[in-house]
Amino acid sequence: xxxxxxxxxxxxxxxxxxxxxxxxxxxxxxxxxxxxxxxxxxxxxxxxxxxxxxxxxxxxxxxxxxxxxxxxxxxxxxxxxxxxxxxxxxxxxxxxxxxxxxxxxxxxxxxxxxxxxxxxxxxxxxxxxxxxxxxxxxxxxxxxxxxxxxxxxxxxxxxxxxxxxxxxxxxxxxxxxxxxxxxx
Amino acid sequence: xxxxxxxxxxxxxxxxxxxxxxxxxxxxxxxxxxxxxxxxxxxxxxxxxxxxxxxxxxxxxxxxxxxxxxxxxxxxxxxxxxxxxxxxxxxxxxxxxxxxxxxxxxxxxxxxxxxxxxxxxxxxxxxxxxxxxxxxxxxxxxxxxxxxxxxxxxxxxxxxxxxxxxxxxxxxxxxxxxxxxxxxxxxxxxxxxxxxxxxxxxxxxxxxxxxxxxxxxxxxxxxxxxxxxxxxxxxxxxxxxxxxxxxxxxxxxxxxxxxxxxxxxxxxxxxxxxxxxxxxxxxxxxxxxxxxxxxxxxxxxxxxxxxxxxxxxxxxxxxxxxxxxxxxxxxxxxxxxxxxxxxxxxxxxxxxxxxxxxxxxxxxxxxxxxxxxxxxxxxxxxxxxxxxxxxxxxxxxxxxxxxxxxxxxxxxxxxxxxxxxxxxxxxxxxxxxxxxxxxxxxx
Numbered sequence: 001x002x003x004x005x006x007x008x009x010x011x012x013x014x015x016x017x018x019x020x021x022x023x024x025x026x027x028x029x030x031x032x033x034x035x036x037x038x039x040x041x042x043x044x045x046x047x048x049x050x051x052x053x054x055x056x057x058x059x060x061x062x063x064x065x066x067x068x069x070x071x072x073x074x075x076x077x078x079x080x081x082x083x084x085x086x087x088x089x090x091x092x093x094x095x096x097x098x099x100x101x102x103x104x105x106x107x108x109x110x111x112x113x114x115x116x117x118x119x120x121x122x123x124x125x126x127x128x129x130x131x132x133x134x135x136x137x138x139x140x141x142x143x144x145x146x147x148x149x150x151x152x153x154x155x156x157x158x159x160x161x162x163x164x165x166x167x168x169x170x171x172x173x174x175x176x177x178x179x180x181x182x183x184x
Numbered sequence: 185x186x187x188x189x190x191x192x193x194x195x196x197x198x199x200x201x202x203x204x205x206x207x208x209x210x211x212x213x214x215x216x217x218x219x220x221x222x223x224x225x226x227x228x229x230x231x232x233x234x235x236x237x238x239x240x241x242x243x244x245x246x247x248x249x250x251x252x253x254x255x256x257x258x259x260x261x262x263x264x265x266x267x268x269x270x271x272x273x274x275x276x277x278x279x280x281x282x283x284x285x286x287x288x289x290x291x292x293x294x295x296x297x298x299x300x301x302x303x304x305x306x307x308x309x310x311x312x313x314x315x316x317x318x319x320x321x322x323x324x325x326x327x328x329x330x331x332x333x334x335x336x337x338x339x340x341x342x343x344x345x346x347x348x349x350x351x352x353x354x355x356x357x358x359x360x361x362x363x364x365x366x367x368x369x370x371x372x373x374x375x376x377x378x379x380x381x382x383x384x385x386x387x388x389x390x391x392x393x394x395x396x397x398x399x400x401x402x403x404x405x406x407x408x409x410x411x412x413x414x415x416x417x418x419x420x421x422x423x424x425x426x427x428x429x430x431x432x433x434x435x436x437x438x439x440x441x442x443x444x445x446x447x448x449x450x451x452x453x454x455x456x457x458x459x460x461x462x463x464x465x466x467x468x469x470x471x472x473x474x475x476x477x478x479x480x481x482x483x484x485x486x487x488x489x490x491x492x493x494x495x496x497x498x499x500x501x502x503x504x505x506x507x508x509x510x511x512x513x514x515x516x517x518x519x520x521x522x523x524x525x526x527x528x529x530x531x532x533x534x535x536x537x538x539x540x541x542x543x544x545x546x547x548x549x550x551x552x553x554x555x556x557x558x559x560x561x562x563x564x565x566x567x568x569x570x571x572x573x574x575x576x577x578x579x580x581x582x583x584x585x586x587x588x589x590x591x592x593x594x595x596x597x598x599x600x601x602x603x604x605x606x607x608x609x610x611x612x613x614x615x616x617x618x619x620x621x622x623x624x625x626x627x
Contacts, residue, residue, distance in 0.1 A: 025365030066349030117427030165433025
C-alpha cells in the first residue's frame with residue numbers, strides 16, 4: 001500500500017514510544033486525519049498498513065472518539081461548548097448565531113461540543129484548537145473573519161493570555177459573617 | 185489562612201520554562217527525594233493524608249502502597265483527561281506550571297517503583313499538551329526525566345499521550361483501554377489497576393493536581409502538609425467555579441472553609457438581583473445542594489455528609505433565572521452522549537431520562553413521570569461497570585427530590601401551553617335537517 005512517507009514516518013515514531021505499538025492508534029489516526037481531512041477509508045487503510053493492524057480495529061476506534069471525523073468536514077474546526085456552565089451563560093444562543101453566520105460555508109466544521117474545560121471563559125469555543133472566550137454574539141463576525149483570513153483568532157479573548165482569577169485566594173482573611181454582596 | 189502552594193507565582197511570566205521553575209526552587213524536592221529510600225518517600229506521602237484530586241478522593245499514599253513489590257513492569261499514568269463538566273483546574277496547572285507536574289510524576293514513580301509513565305491528556309487541550317511536551321524536552325535534557333535521573337539508580341520514561349475526545353476516558357480503566365489504542369470502554373473490576381492495569385501490569389493512576397502536589401509535600405514534609413485543611417481532608421485544593429457567578433475561575437483554597445466563602449467571598453455569587461437556586465459542589469456528577477447548604481465546610485467528608493461530594497472540586501452555580509428542568513436536560517443529554525453503551529442501565533437509563541425530560545418540556549408528561557424518572561435513576565446506581573450512569577443518576581435524582589414542586593409546575597405549565605396551542609376539537613355541528621332528509625333521523 002502506498003502510504004505517504006511522512007505519514008508513515010510519523011506513525012512509526014509514535015509506535016516506538018510505547019511498549020505495545022498498538023497504543024499509537026489515536027495519535028496515528030489523528031496524523032492521518034490531518035493529511036486527509038477526515039478518517040476516510042483510505043486514511044484508515046494507510047494507518048492500518050503502517051501499524052500492522054486491521055482496518056476494522058481502527059474503524060472501531062475512530063467511531064468512539066468525538067475528535068476523529070467519520071465524514072468529510074470543513075477545514076476549520078469550531079467547537080462551541082454547549083455544556084452546563086457555558087449554556088448558563090448563553091452558549092446555545094452563541095452556537096445558533098455562529099450557525100447562522102457560517103450557513104452553508106463548507107470551510108467550517110461547526111459543532112456543539114461537550115465541556116471543553118474552560119468554564120472560566122464561558123461561553124467559549126475552540127477554534128482550530130485555540131480556546132477563545134467569553135464570547136458574545138457580537139464577536140461572531142470577527143471570529144469568522146479571523147479564521148477566513150488566517151489571522152490569529154480574537155487575540156484579546158484567547159485563553160492563553162488569561163491570568164488566574166485570584167492567585168492569593170487562600171491567604172484572604174474571611175469575615176466571620178461574609179458580606180452577601182461583593183463589589184465587582 | 186495559608187499561602188498558595190500550587191498557585192504560588194502561577195502567573196509569573198515564563199514559569200512554564202525550566203529556567204524560571206528552577207529559579208523558584210523547582211526540582212529541589214526531587215533532588216531531596218532521590219537521597220531518600222523509596223519507602224521513606226512513601227511514608228511522607230502517607231503522612232500527608234493527600235486525597236486524590238480527580239474525583240474519588242482516595243489517599244495517594246494508600247494507592248502507591250497497593251502496587252505489588254517486585255521487578256515486573258509497572259506503570260504510572262497521570263490522568264489529565266479533565267472532562268468533568270465544570271472542571272478546568274488541571275488545564276491551568278499544566279499550562280502555567282508543567283514542570284511541577286513532571287516533578288511530581290518523577291517523585292511518585294520513585295516511591296512506587298515504576299519506570300514507565302504516561303500523561304493521558306484530553307485531545308482538546310492542544311495548548312496545554314504542547315506546553316507539556318516542551319517542558320518534557322527541557323526536563324529530559326536537564327536529566328530530570330530519563331535514564332539514571334540525577335545520577336541515581338532511578339530511571340523513568342515519560343510520554344505525553346493525547347486523547348481524542350471522550351469523557352469516559354477520564355474513568356481510569358476506560359483511560360487504560362484508550363491508552364492501549366482501543367475504544368475507551370471501562371473494564372470489570374476487580375482486578376484493579378494496581379494489580380492489572382496498563383498492558384496487564386501493575387499501574388498507579390493519579391490526577392494532575394494530586395501529582396502536582398507531591399513536590400510540595402516532599403519540600404515541607406508530609407506531617408507539615410497534613411496540618412493544612414481538616415483532619416480527613418488535608419491540604420489545599422484548586423476549586424474551579426463557574427456558571428452564575430460574577431468571578432468564575434480557579435481558586436486555591438484550604439480545605440474545610442465554608443462553601444459560602446468560595447461561592448460568595450471569592451466568586452462573588454450570582455449577578456445583581458438574582459438569587460442562588462442550586463449548586464453542584466464537585467462537578468456535574470455531584471448531587472445538587474441548595475442555598476441552605478452554603479455553610480457546609482468545603483471538604484470531602486462534610487460534603488459527603490451533606491449528601492453530595494467534593495468530586496473534582498468544580499462548583500457550578502445556578503441562579504433563579506434558569507429552570508431546573510433545563511439544567512437536568514442539559515446534564516442528561518451530556519451523559520447520554522458520553523455513555524459508552526456497554527452496560528444496559530447506563531445506555532438505556534441515560535437515553536430514557538432525556539426522553540422523559542423532553543416530554544416534561546413539551547407538555548406530554550404527568551407528575552407520575554417524575555416518580556418513574558426517579559426510579560430509573562435508582563436502577564442505574566450501582567448496576568454498571570463504571571460510575572458514568574451514577575454520575576447522571578445522582579444529580580438528576582437530587583434535583584427531583586429537592587425541586588419537585590418546580591418540576592410539577594413545569595409539567596403543568598407545559599401542558600397548559602400545549603392545550604392552548606392544540607385545543608380539544610369541538611364536537612362537529614350536526615345538520616339535523618340534512619339527516620332528517622336522508623331519513624336517518626326522525627323528525
